[in-house]
Amino acid sequence: MQAAAELKTILDDVLSLGGRAQAFGPDTPLLGAIPELDSMAVVSLITAIEERFGIAIADDEIDGSVFATFGSLNAFVEQAAR
Amino acid sequence: MSVLTNVRQLGWLDALLYLGGQVLSRLSGGRARIVKYRLVAQPIGRSDAKPLRPDAATELRAVPAGDALAAAFERPPHVVERRYAAGAACTAALVRGEFAGFIWIQRGAYDEDEVRCRYELQDAATCVWDFDVFVTPRFRVGRTLARLWSHVDQGLAREGVRWSFSRISAFNRESLAAHARLGTVDCGTALFVVLGPLQAALLPAFPWLHLSLRRAPRIVLAPPKR
Numbered sequence: 684m685q686a687a688a689e690l691k692t693i694l695d696d697v698l699s700l701g702g703r704a705q706a707f708g709p710d711t712p713l714l715g716a717i718p719e720l721d722s723m724a725v726v727s728l729i730t731a732i733e734e735r736f737g738i739a740i741a742d743d744e745i746d747g748s749v750f751a752t753f754g755s756l757n758a759f760v761e762q763a764a765r
Numbered sequence: 766m767s768v769l770t771n772v773r774q775l776g777w778l779d780a781l782l783y784l785g786g787q788v789l790s791r792l793s794g795g796r797a798r799i800v801k802y803r804l805v806a807q808p809i810g811r812s813d814a815k816p817l818r819p820d821a822a823t824e825l826r827a828v829p830a831g832d833a834l835a836a837a838f839e840r841p842p843h844v845v846e847r848r849y850a851a852g853a854a855c856t857a858a859l860v861r862g863e864f865a866g867f868i869w870i871q872r873g874a875y876d877e878d879e880v881r882c883r884y885e886l887q888d889a890a891t892c893v894w895d896f897d898v899f900v901t902p903r904f905r906v907g908r909t910l911a912r913l914w915s916h917v918d919q920g921l922a923r924e925g926v927r928w929s930f931s932r933i934s935a936f937n938r939e940s941l942a943a944h945a946r947l948g949t950v951d952c953g954t955a956l957f958v959v960l961g962p963l964q965a966a967l968l969p970a971f972p973w974l975h976l977s978l979r980r981a982p983r984i985v986l987a988p989p990k991r
Contacts, residue, residue: 714906721939723946726911730815742820743860745907 686736686764687757693731694753698724709754714747725750738763774938782956783936793960800880800957801935804969805949806989807895809929810922817912825916828855828867837864839901844878851876853896856920858904858913865909866900868917870929877932880957881964881981884930888988891927898931928988950989 694704698719713720720728725745733740740763749759772780779801786799828834830849834857838845848855848869857867874885875894886892895917900910921929933940935954953969966975966982975982 721943721946722906722910723943725906726817726908729908730818733818739818742823742865742904742907742909742912746903747906750906 686761687753689735690732690753690757690760693728693735697728697731704753707753709752709757711753713752713756714750720750732760736760736764775936779935786936796959796961798880798957798959800959802932802955802957803935803941804884804930804932804952804955804984804986805944806892806928806930806952806986807944807947807949809893809918809926811948812915812918814911814915817908817915820908820912822861823865823909823912824859824862825912826857826859828857834859834864838867839899840897856913856917858900858909858916860904860909863903864901865904866913867897868895868899868913869897870895870917870921876981880959880966881977881979882955882957882966883981883983884932885983885985886930887985891925892986892988893921893926893929895929895931930986950991952986952989955984 691704691707694700694707695702698704698717700717700719714725729740729745732738738760744759744763748755750756774780775783782799782801789797789799830846835842835845835855848871851871852873853869853871855867855869858865871894872886873889874883875896876883884894886894898910898914900913904910918929930952931944932955933944935941955969956967958965962978964975964977966977967973968975968982968984970984972982
């Protein structure tokens, strides 16, 4: 739960969503559904997640499925932070 | 894309050109086309983006002519050969040895491969042309493109290059928006109407209008003043 809350804050900050991320649920679609989440924003988002959770994400760990929904991104972060 | 979506995203004029081009192409079996490019210049060596954490799995390297890696390029061999013959340089990204993408850089002048047009760089010492920036679908969501561009950007900056020009389809709003966020400078538009061998071109500079059956118009690109 804690990771999910922090992830919402990161999404709000990096994508400048103005608090919209606070209402995200596990099934909320991200990639292709949020105009602010383009390829450049993905780069900033990965870097912000690494810094906030103290993890290192390898380039080949990331693909479209990770950013499909808020739930898939949260699951990825929780797994990487273990 | 629906007509309304086209109009909303492109505006009336470009939506009409896009739809007209689609209809022309279909009716003519691809012999008639409408192509519109936005010409842009990207500053080199002036990125204020945070440096990317190095990734041990990603290798970035030049791919000279004859390199075995070219076999992995998703381009016809004769196209790749023509690029090298024209003096273009390729930089590729490999992730755990797997080809992940490339960027091509041309110096001096670039011959368009979709229509007849030659882009000439007025200041060859400080300007280059980048083209066919490509990342394989597997690595499209992630940092591969950012690493690749950053690597090329740093290399060009060390050589004294200040601007990299390129052209984007004026009908591709996503690409236009992405380039704008990268700080590109608009250098005008070029419109081409192709009817079989006949090509009419509306250019952003002299001679403004160019009609031809064989010859390619020249567009001379000067470094932006900033």
